[in-house]
Every structure is written in C-alpha cells, then in structure tokens.
Amino acid sequence: MTVLETERLRLRHFGPADAAFILELLNEPSWIAHIGPRDVHDLAAAEAWIEAKLVASYARLGFGFWAVERRTDGELLGMCGLIKRDSLPEVDLGYAFVPRAWGTGYAREAAAACLRHGAEALGMQTILGITGPDNEASQRVLTGIGMRFVETRILDGETRQTQVYSWGQILRASSSALPV
Numbered sequence: 001m002t003v004l005e006t007e008r009l010r011l012r013h014f015g016p017a018d019a020a021f022i023l024e025l026l027n028e029p030s031w032i033a034h035i036g037p038r039d040v041h042d043l044a045a046a047e048a049w050i051e052a053k054l055v056a057s058y059a060r061l062g063f064g065f066w067a068v069e070r071r072t073d074g075e076l077l078g079m080c081g082l083i084k085r086d087s088l089p090e091v092d093l094g095y096a097f098v099p100r101a102w103g104t105g106y107a108r109e110a111a112a113a114c115l116r117h118g119a120e121a122l123g124m125q126t127i128l129g130i131t132g133p134d135n136e137a138s139q140r141v142l143t144g145i146g147m148r149f150v151e152t153r154i155l156d157g158e159t160r161q162t163q164v165y166s167w168g169q170i171l172r173a174s175s176s177a178l179p180v
Contacts, residue, residue: 003066004113011066011080011110014054018067019046021076024098031096034135057083063122065094068110077101080110082118082127087155088164091118092128095141102137112145115167129165130155139163 004011014022023046025031026038040049057064065081078097085092093114095107111129118124129147131138143149147165155162 004117005071006109006113008071009077009106009110009113010069010071010074011113012069013058014050014065014067014079016047016050018050018076019043021067022046022050025078025096028096028098030099034132034138035096063091063118066114068095068097068106070106077106078110080107080114082114082122082124085155087157088128088130090126090128090166091124092130093118093142093147093167094129095138107137107141108144111141115145115147119168124168126166126168129167130162131165133161133163139165 001013002010003013020043023040023043026040026046026049031038038049040046054064061084063082065079065083067076068078068080069076078095078101080095081093082091083094093111095111095114097107101107115127118127127147128150129142131142133152142165145167147167150164150166152161152163154160
C-alpha cells in the first residue's frame, strides 16, 4: 500500500516480499554501527522481523517505517517513517538507506515527506529525531528538514549517547518532557 509519494520516491508498506532487502539492510555495516544488530541472518528471520516490527506498527499505530523505493524503476533504497519508542515522549522520525542510495538526497526527501505527513495527515505537533553524535550525515538530514538539536543523552535501555532533535513544539534541553 502506497502511503506517500515525492518527486522521486514512493513510500509504501513493507511486506513479506521485501525480506531479501530487509536482510541486506539490517546486516549493512552502517546499520549495525549506528542502529545496532537485529540478529536477522536469513530470509525467514527477515520475514518474521517485517511482520513483528513493521506490519505490527501499521496495525497498532497506523504508521511506522515504510519502504522507500525509486519511482522510476521501483528499486528499494531504504526505509523511512515514524515510530513511537518507549524511550521518547513523542513520535520520532527514522530512516536507513543502503549505500547505493547515499549522497543522492533520498534520505532528506523521504524524511521531509514523512515529517509533513506526521504534521498534516496525522496532526502531530512535535516530532523527534535521534542519531549518534558521530553520525554527521544523519545530523545533516535532520537539520536540513528543519529539526533543531535539543540535547545529547543516554536513552532508557541504551548504553550509548544519542543526540535528540525536535521539530514543531521544540523541547527544551534537559526538560522533564524527555525521560532522564
């Protein structure tokens, strides 16, 4: 099911047919370095991950991470969307792309579309974004779509530092809105 379209991209629901791509993406060294291992090492595990993490979010929340494909040829390039994490007080925008899509502006284009969708179609007044302090490319995407840096902190359940960005009602650094 198509959720959004931009000039160059189509964002749609993931399904079982996308298992090979998910297997590739989740085992990409940049995913493991910046997001963390997901222990998905074969097509059956990728199908199960799609169902448990992606399809379940669509059913539960009406949104989630969507497949990002190029409109001209349908090639899958990554994922982008909105997610509600227990460790954050608001929905956050996330994305990950395979290396062949890096440097093309696809992440920024998809992220901007998801931000607009969250605000306009879903009525969200605040949307967060998170990234590691060393992930400069992701920081550029977040600031490039109008998000502002809030603070660096360790989120509940994590061991590493995370930079928190916000769009909309900007949260103050170290505010009680962010869990300590």
